[in-house]
Amino acid sequence: xxxxxxxxxxxxxxxxxxxxxxxxxxxxxxxxxxxxxxxxxxxxxxxxxxxxxxxxxxxxxxxxxxxxxxxxxxxxxxxxxxxxxxxxxxxxxxxxxxxxxxxxxxxxxxxxxxxxxxxxxxxxxxxxxxxxxxxxxxxxxxxxxxxxxxxxxxxxxxxxxxxxxxxxxxxxxxxxxxxxxxxxxxxxxxxxxxxxxxxxxxxxxxxxxxxxxxxxxxxxxxxxxxxxxxxxxxxxxxxxxxxxxxxxxxxxxxxxxxxxxxxxxxxxxxxxxxxxxxxxxxxxxxxxxxxxxxxxxxxxxxxxxxxxxxxxxxxxxxxxxxxxxxxxxxxxxxxxxxxxxxxxxxxxxxxxxxxxxxxxxxxxxxxxxxxxxxxxxxxxxxxxxxxxxxxxxxxxxxxxxxxxxxxxxxxxxxxxxxxxxxxxxxxxxxxxxx
Amino acid sequence: xxxxxxxxxxxxxxxxxxxxxxxxxxxxxxxxxxxxxxxxxxxxxxxxxxxxxxxxxxxxxxxxxxxxxxxxxxxxxxxxxxxxxxxxxxxxxxxxxxxxxxxxxxxxxxxxxxxxxxxxxxxxxxxxxxxxxxxxxxxxxxxxxxxxxxxxxxxxxxxxxxxxxxxxxxxxxxxxxxxxxxxxxxxxxxxxxxxxxxxxxxxxxxxxxxxxxxxxxxxxxxxxxxxxxxxxxxxxxxxxxxxxxxxxxxxxxxxxxxxxxxxxxxxxxxxxxxxxxxxxxxxxxxxxxxxxxxxxxxxxxxxxxxxxxxxxxx
Numbered sequence: 001x002x003x004x005x006x007x008x009x010x011x012x013x014x015x016x017x018x019x020x021x022x023x024x025x026x027x028x029x030x031x032x033x034x035x036x037x038x039x040x041x042x043x044x045x046x047x048x049x050x051x052x053x054x055x056x057x058x059x060x061x062x063x064x065x066x067x068x069x070x071x072x073x074x075x076x077x078x079x080x081x082x083x084x085x086x087x088x089x090x091x092x093x094x095x096x097x098x099x100x101x102x103x104x105x106x107x108x109x110x111x112x113x114x115x116x117x118x119x120x121x122x123x124x125x126x127x128x129x130x131x132x133x134x135x136x137x138x139x140x141x142x143x144x145x146x147x148x149x150x151x152x153x154x155x156x157x158x159x160x161x162x163x164x165x166x167x168x169x170x171x172x173x174x175x176x177x178x179x180x181x182x183x184x185x186x187x188x189x190x191x192x193x194x195x196x197x198x199x200x201x202x203x204x205x206x207x208x209x210x211x212x213x214x215x216x217x218x219x220x221x222x223x224x225x226x227x228x229x230x231x232x233x234x235x236x237x238x239x240x241x242x243x244x245x246x247x248x249x250x251x252x253x254x255x256x257x258x259x260x261x262x263x264x265x266x267x268x269x270x271x272x273x274x275x276x277x278x279x280x281x282x283x284x285x286x287x288x289x290x291x292x293x294x295x296x297x298x299x300x301x302x303x304x305x306x307x308x309x310x311x312x313x314x315x316x317x318x319x320x321x322x323x324x325x326x327x328x329x330x331x332x333x334x335x336x337x338x339x340x341x342x343x344x345x346x347x348x349x350x351x352x353x354x355x356x357x358x359x360x361x362x363x364x365x366x367x368x369x370x371x372x373x374x375x376x377x378x379x380x381x382x383x384x385x386x387x388x389x390x391x392x393x394x395x396x397x398x399x400x401x402x403x404x405x406x407x408x409x410x411x412x413x414x415x416x417x418x419x420x421x422x423x424x425x426x427x428x429x430x431x432x433x434x
Numbered sequence: 435x436x437x438x439x440x441x442x443x444x445x446x447x448x449x450x451x452x453x454x455x456x457x458x459x460x461x462x463x464x465x466x467x468x469x470x471x472x473x474x475x476x477x478x479x480x481x482x483x484x485x486x487x488x489x490x491x492x493x494x495x496x497x498x499x500x501x502x503x504x505x506x507x508x509x510x511x512x513x514x515x516x517x518x519x520x521x522x523x524x525x526x527x528x529x530x531x532x533x534x535x536x537x538x539x540x541x542x543x544x545x546x547x548x549x550x551x552x553x554x555x556x557x558x559x560x561x562x563x564x565x566x567x568x569x570x571x572x573x574x575x576x577x578x579x580x581x582x583x584x585x586x587x588x589x590x591x592x593x594x595x596x597x598x599x600x601x602x603x604x605x606x607x608x609x610x611x612x613x614x615x616x617x618x619x620x621x622x623x624x625x626x627x628x629x630x631x632x633x634x635x636x637x638x639x640x641x642x643x644x645x646x647x648x649x650x651x652x653x654x655x656x657x658x659x660x661x662x663x664x665x666x667x668x669x670x671x672x673x674x675x676x677x678x679x680x681x682x683x684x685x686x687x688x689x690x691x692x693x694x695x696x697x698x699x700x701x702x703x704x705x706x707x708x709x710x711x712x713x714x715x716x717x718x719x720x721x722x723x724x725x726x727x728x729x730x731x732x733x734x735x736x737x738x739x740x741x742x743x744x745x746x747x748x
Contacts, residue, residue, distance in 0.1 A: 087717065091504035108717055112505040194599075208699075260610035261696055262589065270591055397716050408700035412612060 041328045042071045044096040046086065048079040049315075052284070054154070054344035055336065063335045070328045086320075090114050095320035097329035101151060103142060103313040104390060104400070110145035111394035116319040117148040121330040126152065126337045129357075134337070136381075138312050139354055142389040151316025152333050153354030155345045157279035158383040159215050159310040162286075164274040165298040165372060167202055176303045179219075179245060182275075186255030189274055202274035204256040205267055206246060208411055210390070210403040211311050212277055215302065216242040218309035218388055225391045225432075232399075232428040235421035238306075244417045245305070247410050258411050265289035277302050279313075280380045284350020287370050294369065299376045301383065312387035314354060352380050395431045402427050498723035508720065515724035526725065528701050529709040536620055536705065537684045544624045545676050548631025549669075553661075555632065556639045566636070569629040577626060581693035584622040585609065588694075612702035615695050619703055622690055631676055638672040639665070678740050682733050 047053050053076065060072045075096070077085060083105060089095040090109075101109070109115060126134050131149065139153045163175060173189060176182040182204070190199035206212060217224065222238035225231065233239070249256040259267065264282070267273035269290050286297060301308060317336060319329045335341065342358035345351050353359050359381055367373045390396060406424035409415045415423065498515055502508035519526050551569055555562055572580060587593045588608040595605040608618040642665065650660045666673075688707040691697055697704035697712075706729050713722035 083715065087504060087714070091719075109505075112503050112717065114505050258610065260607065260699065261585075261694070262610075266589065266591075272590075395716075401712065404698070405700050408698060412700060414612075414700065 040069050040071055041325050042073055043098065043325050043328045043332060044073045044075065045332065046075050046077055046082065046096040046099040048077050048082040048100050049349055050076065050078075052349035054341060054348045056344065056348065059336075059341055059344065063332060066335070067328075067331055070331065072332065090320050090322060093322050095322050097319065097323040097325050098332055099318050099320065100154065101316050101318045103151070103153075103157070103316055104396070106142075106145065106151060106316060106318075107390065107392040107396035108394055109318075110148075110150045110392065114321060115145075115150040116321045116323065116326055117150070118152065118319065118330065118333075119149045121319070121326060122149065122334070126334055134355060134357070136356060136384050138384045138387050138389070142312055142314075143316065145392055151318045152337055154315045154317050154336065154342075155281070155349070155351035156312065156314035156354045156380075156384060157281065157352075158312050158380055158387045159211070159277045159279055159302055160379050160383055161300045161302045162276050162278055162282065162297055163300060164202065164296055166296045167274055175300045177301070178303050179305045182303045183249065183253055183255060186249065186275070187253065190255050199254050201271050203254075203272060204249060205259045205264065205273040205276035206250060206256050206411070207259050207264070207276075208404065208407040210400045210407075211313070213243065213246065213403060213407050214311040214388075214390070215277055215309065216246055218311070218386075219302070219304035219307060220245075221306040225393070229391050229393050230432055232425040232432070235418070235425045240418055240421060242305075243407075243410060243421060246407075247413075247417055250411055251413065269293070280352035280377070281350055283368070283371070283376060287350065295372050298371050298374050299379050301379060308383070308386050310383050310387040312384060312389045315351070316354075346377075352377060393432065395428075395434070398431055399428050402431075494723045494726060497720050498727050500720040501718075502720040503717045504719050505717070511720070515721045516728070519721070519724050519728060525701060525704065526706075526709055529704045529706045532616055532701075532703060533685055533687065533705045535616060536623075536687055537681055539617070539620050540623055540627075540684050541677060541680045544628045545631045545635075545673070545680065547624065547628040548676075549635050551628070551632045552635035552639055553665075555636055566633065569632045571629070572626045573629040573633075575626070577689040578693055580626045581619075581622060581690040584618075584625075585694045588618055609695050610699055612699050615699060616703040619690050619694050622694065623684075623687065626690075631680075634672060634676060635669065638669050642668045674740060678737055681736055681740070685729065685733055685736075 045055065047055055049055070055074060060074055064070065064072060079102070082100070083102075086095065086099055086101070106115075122131070124131055131143075132140050135143065135153055139156060142156075143149050143151050143153055161175070167189065168175065171188060173185050174181075176185045186204055189202045191201040192199045193201050214224065217234060217239055220238045220242035222234060222236055222242055224234050226233050246256075250258055257267075257272065259273075259276075264273070264276065264278070265285060268286060283299075286293070302310065317333045319326055319333065323329055337355055339355065339357045339361060342353040342355040343361055343363050345353040345358070346364045353364060358364060359377060364377050365375055367375050391399070393399070402424050406420045410417050410420040414420075497508065499510060499512060500508035501511050501515075555565055555569075559565070589595070590605075590607050594608065598605045606614055608614050646664045646668070647660055650664050655663065686707050687705050688711065691703055691705050691708050692711075695703040697708045706725065710722050710725040710729070713719075713725060
């Protein structure tokens with residue numbers, strides 16, 4: 001009986017501990033680390049660039065030295081995990097202060113008011129330069145949602161043609177500049193090594209996703225949605241023609257193949273793929289994954305039918321609207337947008353800096369020995385002038401999956417192209433009405 | 435004072451009541467003194483299960499009755515999510531069918547391979563411990579690693595197609611072909627998981643009394659008769675357990691789908707949990723919660739039916 005009060009006390013303590021959790025997590029300091037002195041703000045930065053990040057320890061140290069009242073808590077996440085983790089953190093009210101976000105995520109989050117308006121924080125400029133001078137017109141458009149600047153473009157993604165220059169030279173072929181030439185060159189390029197009548201080497205690789213499909217759509221002067229983004233219109237004759245072309249180069253002309261879920265580096269290395277469409281970051285991927293192919297690959301503007309075009313994406317730096325330290329976070333974003341730090345986007349990860357001054361710098365515009373001494377960045381910069389970002393609608397993530405399914409069913413010939421497009425348009429229109 | 439019979443009766447009742455109260459109180463006191471440490475030890479798991487399982491389950495049900503993006507206040511919509519899910523979501527129907535096929539083929543083959551290998555390992559064979567380890571190694575390996583390796587094996591120029599070409603058999607793009615994508619993932623899952631059933635069955639086989647087999651042999655039973663009339667009935671509780679756990683687990687398949695096919699091509703390998711995850715990706719937390727509850731209902735029904743029909747003799 002004497003132990004009863006002790007027992008009840010222990011029970012009471014445990015129950016109170018379980019129920020009495022604070023509404024906001026108390027700041028913790030790792031053992032052995034001196035906590036920042038009073039008056040110092042700690043900002044949390046989430047980054048999916050990985051080890052090739054432009055936010056290297058030296059860059060962060062330089063920022064902290066310049067801003068002694070701001071400490072940076074840097075966390076590296078996988079691209080895959082970033083979306084889920086950021087969603088959960090914004091939902092629970094504990095987001096980071098700065099996060100790298102894929103530009104394709106911007107429509108969904110910006111439409112839900114998840115990002116802070118950087119207009120008041122920036123005063124319409126970055127490091128003293130007006131935004132419309134610091135970034136290209138397409139970039140400024142991509143950074144803006146309903147009149148608000150919701151991200152700063154850290155790197156941009158726009159597509160050009162990667163091709164096996166050594167094989168082209170060996171076969172005496174010119175780089176195609178139109179869809180018709182793509183077919184003609186492709187037919188002379190491909191080889192059937194196993195004799196089954198279907199070419200299996202030096203093909204054009206098709207990624208059956210919205211990114212590549214959008215490129216062909218825009219090149220044929222078609223659009224996804226109408227002007228006010230209330231209806232899907234890509235089943236127009238131009239849209240059908242563009243989609244049919246993709247299906248034909250795979251199934252009729254046999255100059256292309258559907259990469260599916262494979263990693264692109266595999267058919268690059270085993271020779272199945274000699275042409276494909278991709279962004280600047282792919283240069284770093286090829287260099288890392290296929291160093292033995294140095295000098296074999298080059299970049300050129302992508303062939304088009306009616307007008308050159310591409311999808312425009314990339315990585316943005318966003319400050320969540322529920323971030324605790326927006327002013328300090330903006331200082332970090334602005335520091336990342338200094339020319340010398342923005343150049344780190346290219347020197348670190350191989351991606352194309354969003355900042356014009358960094359893109360035009362000697363370091364980024366230098367000849368690339370891997371690509372046969374070619375100066376590649378101006379080609380990607382040129383492509384941004386005619387590129388379009390994806391529609392900024394709340395339902396973009398679902399639309400993307402519907403388009404993926406549409407491409408898949410057309411390529412697998414489960415449906416005719418017209419039927420696949422019509423079904424996708426019907427599904428997306430129902431979505432847009434929600 | 436003269437005591438009446440009524441007074442005595444009342445006094446007797448009063449004392450008896452008091453004795454009863456004392457007796458119950460004493461019994462409770464004895465019980466608590468005897469077992470309070472036990473309750474103290476289980477208090478932690480009970481609290482954590484309540485906080486991290488039961489409360490989220492109840493919250494999830496509440497969210498399933500709302501339209502909620504996570505960033506704006508939830509809007510109550512009643513059973514609209516369930517109605518759409520069951521009657522107006524072809525992708526969910528496809529996911530359900532795919533997952534059921536996965537369960538039928540996966541659970542139809544995995545435990546059988548497990549039993550066959552357990553029967554083989556139950557013989558007096560050399561290096562039995564090594565074989566047991568080899569069968570269990572895939573079970574201990576991360577499912578993501580297994581899926582990644584098998585994805586390479588299934589590659590157009592991977593080992594499987596390479597072997598098929600050497601014997602002049604037709605090849606295909608296993609994970610990019612709607613006809614073969616789901617089955618390819620099922621093969622991977624069965625390969626990875628049947629070692630678990632092997633170990634469970636092996637332990638159960640070794641617990642079967644030898645006298646049963648000796649008695650059967652005396653009665654003239656051959657190997658098949660002994661297996662059918664002695665081994666299988668003795669393994670019944672284990673088989674029920676394996677199928678209940680297996681079906682519950684297989685209905686929640688996700689990792690290998692995510693790594694190997696991303697639910698494609700064209701939803702050919704899309705599963706229920708993948709559909710749930712997709713809706714979280716669309717910031718439709720209410721709808722995703724409804725998917726979770728429909729899955730819960732399906733699993734609860736399966737478990738009940740299995741316990742009722744397969745476990746009734748136990």
